[in-house]
Amino acid sequence: VISSETEVVLSPIAEGLFIQEDNGVVRLLASRCVSCESLTFPTQPTCPRCFAVEVKTVPLSSRGRLWSWTVQSFRPTSPPYEGPAEFEPFGVGYLEIDGLCVEGRLDLPPDGQPQIGASMETYAARFEGAVPALTYAFRSSGGDA
Amino acid sequence: MSRTAAIVGSGIFRFGRHDELDPRDMAASAVGQALIDAGLNWADVDFAAGGTATAGLASNLLDHLGLTGVPFFNSYNGCATGGSSLIIAKLAIESGRHDVALVVGFDKHPRGALSREPQFYGLEPWYAATGLMVTPQYFAVKVKRYMHDHDLSNSSLAKAAERSFANAVDNENAWRRQALTEQEILGAMMVADPITQYMLCSPGVSRHPSTPVYLRAAEMRTRRHGTLETFSRSFPADVTSAPTHDAAAATFAASGLTPGEIDVVQVQDTDAGSELIHLAECGFCAHGEQEELVQTGETSIKGVLPVNTDGGCLANGEPIGASGLRQIYEVVLQLRGQGGVRQVPGRPKHGFTHVYGAPGVSACTVLSTEG
Numbered sequence: 467v468i469s470s471e472t473e474v475v476l477s478p479i480a481e482g483l484f485i486q487e488d489n490g491v492v493r494l495l496a497s498r499c500v501s502c503e504s505l506t507f508p509t510q511p512t513c514p515r516c517f518a519v520e521v522k523t524v525p526l527s528s529r530g531r532l533w534s535w536t537v538q539s540f541r542p543t544s545p546p547y548e549g550p551a552e553f554e555p556f557g558v559g560y561l562e563i564d565g566l567c568v569e570g571r572l573d574l575p576p577d578g579q580p581q582i583g584a585s586m587e588t589y590a591a592r593f594e595g596a597v598p599a600l601t602y603a604f605r606s607s608g609g610d611a
Numbered sequence: 612m613s614r615t616a617a618i619v620g621s622g623i624f625r626f627g628r629h630d631e632l633d634p635r636d637m638a639a640s641a642v643g644q645a646l647i648d649a650g651l652n653w654a655d656v657d658f659a660a661g662g663t664a665t666a667g668l669a670s671n672l673l674d675h676l677g678l679t680g681v682p683f684f685n686s687y688n689g690c691a692t693g694g695s696s697l698i699i700a701k702l703a704i705e706s707g708r709h710d711v712a713l714v715v716g717f718d719k720h721p722r723g724a725l726s727r728e729p730q731f732y733g734l735e736p737w738y739a740a741t742g743l744m745v746t747p748q749y750f751a752v753k754v755k756r757y758m759h760d761h762d763l764s765n766s767s768l769a770k771a772a773e774r775s776f777a778n779a780v781d782n783e784n785a786w787r788r789q790a791l792t793e794q795e796i797l798g799a800m801m802v803a804d805p806i807t808q809y810m811l812c813s814p815g816v817s818r819h820p821s822t823p824v825y826l827r828a829a830e831m832r833t834r835r836h837g838t839l840e841t842f843s844r845s846f847p848a849d850v851t852s853a854p855t856h857d858a859a860a861a862t863f864a865a866s867g868l869t870p871g872e873i874d875v876v877q878v879q880d881t882d883a884g885s886e887l888i889h890l891a892e893c894g895f896c897a898h899g900e901q902e903e904l905v906q907t908g909e910t911s912i913k914g915v916l917p918v919n920t921d922g923g924c925l926a927n928g929e930p931i932g933a934s935g936l937r938q939i940y941e942v943v944l945q946l947r948g949q950g951g952v953r954q955v956p957g958r959p960k961h962g963f964t965h966v967y968g969a970p971g972v973s974a975c976t977v978l979s980t981e982g
Binding site: 479480483496504505506507508514515533534535536537538539540542543545546547548549556558559560562565566567568569570571582593595596601 | 726728729735736737739740741742743744745747748751752753755756759800801802803804805806836837839843844845846847848849
């Protein structure tokens, strides 16, 4: 990656949460149990369903459907929250991807009322924390999941 | 071994914001009432269990009550702390090892949403740093989906809250004692869509003759794989049953009673939506039936299913350690026929309590005038 002098390359907010492919597509990383195949995000070394100790890290599909959502309307207690002092309400929701519902920040449509079942995609969003970083978030993808 | 534990004395300290008071003084006052109510001395107590979230070790209370050497088990289980302490004491009594147990819970929280370091729940720093570790989000997301699946209206959320505040007007121990209309509740500040300020509890223990109320059953369960709980970063889309369902089913099985036989109910109303979901998860109605129950007033004190007769968490606030035991106190009062103007008519015989806490734990009890 080549950056100009004014452009800062941001790091992911934590290692192992997601990958960004060459075409810009962002895929979350989950662990898949080798025994029962259940998926868990974020990855963990054992399966929370069957307690198998052999799991594999797999990238999830970048698209899914909105399972449910809300709007965080007040600034969360800080610490541990690290967002800007000037607070803007933000969306939070679960996106159903590959049969797994994953929690994340959510870009809200202009009317502030996303539809349950809407097609959405994962992307890398700039998070203005103590150190600006990239986190994953969900936004409308328009097409079918 | 077939002993049934009974509640023979209870006490409460008025819920509210008591900036000037040490939480241990509030708890000691409630314990004193309970001892007088039971006609016992502190030295008679041979077992104790209790918990707090943010007021330190509950056993620090021993300095205030008297250092008798009594075994005191500290318990903490989020908002299910009170229920957990009660189960520990119940087991101690039923085993025959102990005869007189104290169960106590107390707390004192700063204003605003409760917050912990993510490490406390085994979570990574990024999760809290990006604003995802906020409990009202969970309640809002869960009820939003539930309303979508079972056709519940915003009006029913507001009506459930309206009933709790109406119940609390006559409860001298409640924190919020002002009646609010459905429109005032719907129009209040939005905390987490669809939950407004007055649909959400805030983090925030009389005397009666000694008539035993039997603790017929008390069971606790933690989350199983596959459910949406507080701080779930992910969960499988094919949802399995919630810990509330599991704990309630186990409690009814152990009690020999069914939900239809219960005369007075306390369910965890961290928010108005939770109350509605928990009523179905505990077995008091089918999913979706809440709309009609609430809209027709059947969960009010004179309805077929009186719920949260003291105003619940919404009107009492939720000092975590004390909250589950407030429910027990209220049901004991109702079963003794001492509810005053908020007494459930028709001499209730059986009562039920339910708590739910982070990160996915529930405890229920069945209380009865019959052992």
